[in-house]
Amino acid sequence: MATDRKGLTMKYIARSAAMTLCAAGLAMAAAPVSAVAAPSAVVVMDGEPTHELLLTSGQTVKVEILEEKSKELVTRLYIGTMSAEKTYQRSEIISITELGHSTEAKDSVSAKAEVASAVDADMPENALRVYVMELSGRFGWDISKTPIETAVEKARDMQADVIIVKCNNNWKQLEGFTDELSDDQGRFEFNTAETIQRVFTSEMQANWEKQPKVVFWVERAMSGMAFLPLVNSNIYFTSDGRLGGVEGLEGFYGSTGDEVVREKLESAMGGHVFGMAIAGGHDSRLVRAMTRKGYVLSYRIENGEPVYLEGEAPGGWILLTDDGEGENADTDYDIVRNQGNDALTFDADLAYKLKLSKGTADTLDDLLFEMGIEDRAYVLDDEDGDGETDSARYELDKWSSGINRAVQRLRAFQGDLANVQVRQQRGDDDGSRARNAARGQRIRIINQAIALLNKYGEVLDPGKQQRVDLELMKQQIENEKRLENMNRRGPG
Amino acid sequence: MTLRPIMAALVLAFAMLVPASAKAAGVYEPDIVKLTDGRELEGTIVKEQNGYIWLDMGVGQPLFLSPDKIEEIIRDSDEPLPTEVAAKEEKTWEHVPGVxxxxxxxxxxxxxxxxxxxxxxxxxxxxxxxxxxxxxxxxxxxxxxxxxxxxxxxxxxxxxxxxxxxxxxxxxxxxxxxxxxxxxxxxxxxxxxxxxxxxxxxxxxxxxxxxxxxxxxxxxxxxxxxxxxxxxxxxxxxxxxxxxxxxxxxxxxxxxxxxxxxxxxxxxxxxxxxxxxxxxxxxxxxxxxxxxxxxxxxxxxxxxxxxxxxxxxxxxxxxxxxxCKAEKHQMEYRKEVDFQDTNFREIVVKYQMELNNARGVAVDRRGGFLRRAEGYLARIKRMIKINPNFGIFTVNEEWIRQQEETIRELRRG
The missing domain is CATH 3.90.226.10 (2-enoyl-CoA Hydratase; Chain A, domain 1)
Known part of the structure; x- marks a missing residue:
């Protein structure tokens, strides 16, 4: 993140040894100490079922497995808010399904553990506690709800007064190259932004006693990311900042089905994104201009305020977007230079002129100055002095590297499964023990894949159907085993 | 209202009406509440909540005692209070006029x-x-x-x-x-x-x-x-x-x-x-x-x-x-439907797998497979019970009846 440290009035100097451990990725070392300081997280772990059992009676029960024995399963059974220990015979259990939240619960414990050790000891008493996080990488992949939620939880634990969210999603044509995509290469997608924005709106209302000031600082908020900053009125741009690239609401469904149904669905999707802009205090017509190529919007400035006119610009008005039809269609010349006007994409100047942006700042110092807090701001947990809160970076990076690793492992999954060998064993005349051992190995591989999908499901398996397929594969393997056992015993 | 007049009335009533004959007859053992001021009260605890108790001493309204006034409670019985009373216990609110x-x-x-x-x-x-x-x-x-x-x-x-x-x-x-x-x-x-x-x-x-x-x-x-x-x-x-x-x-x-x-x-x-x-x-x-x-x-x-x-x-x-409780109920219902909805295909396929397994073996070996099939079918039925719309758009009651018949036939051979 670009920053000029000289201008920062207050610097972050000392850091505790525990924080050093955390920054080095040794979170587990700090966890036992901090777990004591974070009893609520321990309650979450202790207080929630981790598996669902399907019983031969048809009943399903939610349990935490305490001990697995050869013929029985010792569990803690959960019914509503109550729980009690209960032992099930394996013969009365049809299937055991892992519930999705167990991994996250463990993560939340370690996350809190890290935060608890990240107190800024040398911060002046009257400082404004500023938490800075940069959302970089691919939107809907690296930038996803869970890591952002975790980072914001840390901000809460650090009692941040201000949260600066730098929006800088990957808008490169190719990884490792500098050339960027053009504005018309984005796509209309609002679900991810709508999911993430709750972290900064309703969840913040519910989870923070004193609401922090949230500021979005836009370098690249392109494609679906463009909607995220709009939920807030505190938007700043970098001088080369851009927000948009979301044309495509119009004609989203192509020529499928009846026009009235396509219009209905587009109208519903529009309702979501226009609503987000209204909630952020912005004129929803700007979002219409961003998302609908056929929407014509003009403006002029009256008494310093932008005034909008739906339609072509008469004298004294400036055309923002035309209808993109015929000779109004953007040319290649316009498009490659980001000068098109079929759909609206904001640069820093236009955003400031239309009061979407409150100011332009290229460095964190400049931003704090624009915000009028440069003399009181203290950037929390910024040991490396890059102007970003270290624990936020840690959480966001942890997610990115984790999900990339998960994808690699899932890609290898089919190969791993196919490579399971049936190895001969002594005293296994009919080979059944060897085959069962191989089956057990395949089930372990499948369980590993399910665990990865449970952890990164919001990106990799949002509908959970891949996990269902894996459960069915497991069942198929179990069936093979049971049928073989039965056949081995001979005719009844 | 201060506690003193109530106490006086209750002590009087207590002296006149309650204990001796009952105790002597061995029919009735009252709860005894020892207060921090040294007094002991006898009666029946009719309601308890968060350490507060309501002691019925046989006359008038039960006496309300807060935890800070109670030294010890010696109970007549360890049995829980009747259901009706327990239900009343949950009422922690009262209507304030105009609110x-x-x-x-x-x-x-x-x-x-x-x-x-x-x-x-x-x-x-x-x-x-x-x-x-x-x-x-x-x-x-x-x-x-x-x-x-x-x-x-x-x-x-x-x-x-x-x-x-x-x-x-x-x-x-x-x-x-x-x-x-x-x-x-x-x-x-x-x-x-x-x-x-x-x-x-x-x-x-x-x-x-x-x-x-x-x-x-x-x-x-x-x-x-x-x-x-x-x-x-x-x-x-x-x-x-x-x-x-x-x-x-x-x-x-x-x-x-x-x-x-x-x-x-x-x-x-x-x-x-x-x-x-x-x-x-x-x-x-x-x-x-x-x-x-x-x-x-x-x-x-x-x-x-x-x-x-x-x-x-x-x-x-x-x-x-x-x-509120009603909202909690909505949330739990949605969570259950979400869960069942996500896993519905899995349950149906597993059910069919068990049927196929049963078909693949001799009649006298089908028992385990059919029991599992029945387990899955029971779960499908439960889904429909939770939300009848599951049945309308996926499997209906007629389908369930057919499956039950199929299982019976497989069992008969």
Whole structure:
């Protein structure tokens, strides 16, 4: 993140040894100490079922497995808010399904553990506690709800007064190259932004006693990311900042089905994104201009305020977007230079002129100055002095590297499964023990894949159907085993 | 009122009426409450809550004793208090004259699945138990099955409105969810709230037509009448069709007149798209009674008409409004339907696998497979019991009966 440290009035100097451990990725070392300081997280772990059992009676029960024995399963059974220990015979259990939240619960414990050790000891008493996080990488992949939620939880634990969210999603044509995509290469997608924005709106209302000031600082908020900053009125741009690239609401469904149904669905999707802009205090017509190529919007400035006119610009008005039809269609010349006007994409100047942006700042110092807090701001947990809160970076990076690793492992999954060998064993005349051992190995591989999908499901398996397929594969393997056992015993 | 006169009366009554004969007869052993001031009281503890007790000493109202006054309790019996008394224990509220007890219940997810009339109806006794006067019906749904709209509207109109003052708070009400919310006369929006896009469709984005479409119109007419919005019918039609809608506001009376053309001063829809109202439009055309981002803002709006409000429910992390018992029930229902919905295909396929296994072995070896098949079938039945709409769109009762017969046949061989 670009920053000029000289201008920062207050610097972050000392850091505790525990924080050093955390920054080095040794979170587990700090966890036992901090777990004591974070009893609520321990309650979450202790207080929630981790598996669902399907019983031969048809009943399903939610349990935490305490001990697995050869013929029985010792569990803690959960019914509503109550729980009690209960032992099930394996013969009365049809299937055991892992519930999705167990991994996250463990993560939340370690996350809190890290935060608890990240107190800024040398911060002046009257400082404004500023938490800075940069959302970089691919939107809907690296930038996803869970890591952002975790980072914001840390901000809460650090009692941040201000949260600066730098929006800088990957808008490169190719990884490792500098050339960027053009504005018309984005796509209309609002679900991810709508999911993430709750972290900064309703969840913040519910989870923070004193609401922090949230500021979005836009370098690249392109494609679906463009909607995220709009939920807030505190938007700043970098001088080369851009927000948009979301044309495509119009004609989203192509020529499928009846026009009235396509219009209905587009109208519903529009309702979501226009609503987000209204909630952020912005004129929803700007979002219409961003998302609908056929929407014509003009403006002029009256008494310093932008005034909008739906339609072509008469004298004294400036055309923002035309209808993109015929000779109004953007040319290649316009498009490659980001000068098109079929759909609206904001640069820093236009955003400031239309009061979407409150100011332009290229460095964190400049931003704090624009915000009028440069003399009181203290950037929390910024040991490396890059102007970003270290624990936020840690959480966001942890997610990115984790999900990339998960994808690699899932890609290898089919190969791993196919490579399971049936190895001969002594005293296994009919080979059944060897085959069962191989089956057990395949089930372990499948369980590993399910665990990865449970952890990164919001990106990799949002509908959970891949996990269902894996459960069915497991069942198929179990069936093979049971049928073989039965056949081995001979005719009844 | 101080405790002393009550105590005096009770001590007198105690001396006159209660213990000696009963004790002597060995019939009755009272509970003994030793107080911190050294006194001992005898009677029956009829209610306990969070350390507070109500001691019935045989005359008048039970004596209320707070934990700080109690040194020790020697009980007649360890048995729990009767159910009726236990139920009374939960009542921790009382109606304060002039104060409205309000609660939020949420309708979320797909109409006919997570957003269903079943949990809504089940919530009514819970709301009554907590003394709720005013229910805020918070809607966040992208729509769903047309067939559930009438059920939902009936519960809201015929049952809720009889018991409570009912208002809607719109987060997102699209299609069937919007049609449902039309039942309610008083509608508030969240700032990002939106309402509309009610076009009925099925399959590959094919619009409902012919008699089916007329049936939807008729349903809307009836539901709009329930919500007392006959004047807004042109606007509601623009939420279903590519039809224009606009309105004027009378300068003197402030009354809104909606047109089925784009000729009014304020145009909602030119007719080239299907209308979805945003919160600003809804408030301006007086379709909504106001816009509130938070429960506190909503309270401020509601208090203008109902006076002081106290919210029923407890604070729950991550939820920006108090969660009452009825709301907890809605949340649990949705969670269950979500879970079952996600796993439905898995259960059905596993059921079929077990049947196939059974078919592949001799009759006398089928028992284990068929027991498992029955287990899965029982789970499918339970899903349908939770939400009958599962059955309508996936497996119905006839299918269940066929499967039961198949299992019997496989068992017989």
């Amino acid at each position: 409205t007890r309000a609660a939020v219940i949420t309708a979320e997810g797909m109409v006919g699945m997570q957003m269903s009339s079943t949990p809504l109806r089940e919530a009514i006794p819970m709301l009554k138990e907590e003394g709720v006067d005013l229910v805020v019906f918070k809607v966040k749904s992208g729509g769903g099955y047309l067939l559930e709209i009438q059920q939902l509207s009936d519960v809201l109109h015929n049952e809720y409105k009889k018991e409570f003052q009912l208002v809607a708070w719109i987060d997102s009400a699209i299609s069937a969810a919007a049609m449902t919310a039309l039942t309610i006369e008083e509608i508030y929006f969240m700032p990002h709230g939106h309402f509309g896009a009610m076009t009925g469709w099925s399959g590959q984005l094919e619009a409902v037509e012919g008699r089916g479409l007329e049936a939807v119109y008729y349903k809307m007419e009836k539901i709009s009448a329930r919500g007392n919005r006959p004047d807004y019918v042109p606007m509601i039609r623009a939420m279903q069709h590519l039809e224009p809608a606009s309105y004027d506001i009378d300068d003197e009376t402030g009354k809104v007149k909606i047109y089925d053309t784009a000729a009014g001063e304020f145009v909602l829809n030119e007719g080239d798209t299907v209308l979805t109202l945003d919160s600003q439009q809804a408030e301006h055309c007086k379709f909504s009674s106001g816009t509130a981002a938070t429960i506190e803002e909503l309270q401020a709006l509601l208090e203008q008409s109902v006076g002081e409000i106290v919210w029923v429910g407890e604070s729950v992390p991550g939820i920006p409004y108090p969660v």
